[in-house]
Amino acid sequence: MMPDREEDLSRYIDYLNQERKPLQSVEDGPGDWQELLAAARLAKSMRPPVMPEPDFPRQMAGRLARLLGIPGQNTRSIWGPWRWLGGAAAVITIVLLSWHVLAQVNWPFGEPPRVAMQAQENLQAGSQGEPPAGREYDQARVPAPAGEVKAQGGEATAAQGKGTADAGTVAGGGLARQREAQEAAAPEVETPAEGGPVAGANQAEGAALEPETRATPSPREQKSLGSVAMVLPQPQGQQAEKLERPGTSSRSLETKAIQAPGLRVEISLDRAALQQPGRFTVRLANTTSGGLSLTFPTPILVIKEVGSGEAVWKAALALNLPFLLGAGKEVAVATTWPGPERPGWYTASVVGISATAIGGEATDTVPLQNQPMEFFVPYPPGKIRAAGELQPAVRASREGATVTVEKVSFTPDSALVRLAVQAAGLNTPLDLQVTAAWDGGQAESPRQVVQEVGNGSVRISAWFNPAPATAGRLHLVAVVKGGPADIDSQPWSLDVPLGVEPAGSEKPPEQPANGSVPQEVYGNDGQPAPE
Amino acid sequence: MDDLVAQARAGNVKALEELCLTYWKPVYMFLYYRVQNREEAEELTQEVFLRTLKSMGGILNPQAFQGYLYTVARHLLADRWRLATRAPQELPEMEVAAAGGEDPEEAVMVAERRGEIREALDSLLPQHQEVIRLRLMEGYSVKQTAALMSRSEGAVRSLQYRAVSAFREVLLARGLLSGRGDA
Secondary structure, rough: HHHHHHHHHHHHHHHHOOOOOOHHHHOOOOOHHHHHHHHHHHHHOOOOOOOOOOOOOHHHHHHHHHHHHOOOOOOOOOOHHHHHHHHEEEEEHHHHHHHHHHHHHOOOOOOHHHHHHHHHHHHHHHOOOOOOOOOOOOOOOOEOOOOOOOOOOOOOEEEEEEEEOOOOOOOOHHHHHHHHHHHHHHHHHOOOOOOOEEEEOOOOOOOOOOOOOOOOOOOOHHHHOOOOOOOOOOHHHHHHHHHHHOOOHHHHHHHHHHHHHHEEEEEEOOOOOOOOOEEEEEEEEEOOOEEEEOOOOOEEEEEEEEEOOOOOEEEEEOOOOEEEEEEOOOEEEEEEOOOOOOHHHHEEEEEOEEEEEEEEEEEEEEOOOOOOOEEEOOOOOOOEEEEEEEOOOOOEOOOOEEEEEEEEEOOOHHHHHHHHEEOOOOOOOEEEEEEEEEEOOOEEEEEEEEEEEEEEEEEEEEEEEEOOOOOOEEEEEEEEOOOOOOOOOEEEEEEOOOOOOOOOOOOOOOOOOOOOOOOOEEOOOOOOOOO | HHHHHHHHHOOOHHHHHHHHHHHHHHHHHHHHHHHHHHHHHHHHHHHHHHHHHOOOOOOOOOHHHHHHHHHHHHHHHHHHHHOOOOOOOOOOHHHHHHHHHHOHHHHHHHHHHHHHHHHHHHHHHHHHHHHHHHHHHHOOHHHHHHHHHHHHHHHHHHHHHHHHHHHHHHHHOOOOOOOOOOO
16 A cells, blocks of 8 residues: 555656646545645645746637637637738739729720829839838837837837837727826836937927938828827838838737847845845836736745755735836836845846736737846855865766866855766767755755866866865765766766865956866856857 | 627637736646646646636626636636545635735735745655655656665655655644645
């Protein structure tokens, strides 16, 4: 009985670890078994949740459409307008061409109809790439030239950005009202858009625009699509064609258009002294040219101890969700941190941010620029080994692979361990986990790992919290979780005697990715490290 | 919002997409917190939207729609537990806040609850803490855990069973796990 339960619990944990739905046969059982599984789930809940693939909500919408019997769900909804536009364009083209042909005909009984001649003139003008200025676009994300983008009416906002403009508007409905109310009430800090002024909704039109873009659609034209219109400066040359597609969904161009702008999260701390409170300020900046809606769940500021990976403090950001952040604006939220219990490296990050771009009828997910902030709480003097370097050359060999501890060096804010992994054909970064424990203490993870690949070896530099001043032994465990098949996946365990602390002056902390002529350098995420 | 729901129910794919894009995440988080695996959380999220859209009439405001989603999610989970012969479970309101973020103060309470769970883990024997940490919090396989702990795989399975059993006892004693298996 017991071994079966042990086995079943183990299988259940495996399912959870693989993010798969457990088999019902494993889950079935009496109340105490349910409690056991619930305890396992609670333990796993300490890990961050695993999110679905980015396109999950859209795929879900498609499946729901099928299940609800909504017709036409196989065609993405954004192509709806295109379908109608295509049809309309085809009809118009046929009509115009017909007239064109008719115009060529040598009419035996007099002049061709006047309307036919006018159609021909229009066609020729269009082919010369000089579309009439002041064209009106609604719900379109289009490439914008370097010039200023003007907004018309009371709703639309636009900013000069990195070559894109999001001309989304919300037609009628609750979101527009919500935006009005929230923009009026929100504690926004206005920031100028990058590279130029924000064109406000009430800015005098025309003054900053190129001559050919000054023409303004009539009020009737502005309202022709039932929502706020925007006047875009006409682009040069080939861009004209894209701009001649009113009604383009924002999603049709989203891949290029929203790469750079997004929601930028910046965290700052006014101090990082030991056992002293500090004040964190989180700024959320909308760098897109359209409104962003911050929705549930409430973002939470999480302070994690780098070595243990444990979250030591959390605070919910006091945002009254859903919260609308206007284009080019930012909101700052501050909170007081009671201070750390012990020194070392920490990260501050904001989790749970959910933002959607308001782009007319479409709502797009928004790229997040949300890097954790790393900060160091200094150790009291004399508590750490703050200087010196060892070259222990401790190594372990197994099944054609060798792991060598090449160097251990100490600075006031880090202990750097440099390992070399050698194996035949080794030419890619390793999916590697490495921990360090000083004198049999708690194993800790590094705050940064850099891999240098070349000549059949991978050199790994791992930065840990500083070593205790009294540390006499370093225990390293490295696990290659993936990568070349000839590297054993069993843990590599290495003991490094540290000896007495060598005398010597303190060296400045060695910077990551500054190794000895690596061919390629990779960061924690396995991606090439930036210069 | 009422327009969106009505439009989605009337067959407007765009409205349906917008509803999904706006509300999938809190629902998913709510469910994931309970089932602790992505596959089941995704399935349940879709089912919640399906049941909601099938059963819901006009919606007066967004909060009502989101609240309705949570209600359906809660009932759906209860159904699932019963189907799996599991004890029915009720969600503490605090967890609703955790998933939906309706109130920052409640979200902080959730963080505190995590602290309590952490304390419960810390009260276990070191080897029990170690095996739970490696298997459940870091996601190592039995084989890797065995290697890291210098034990056989069979010994790790026995140890993890004893460790999770001890954890269950501590959770029950501290009121963090009801006698019906709530988590």
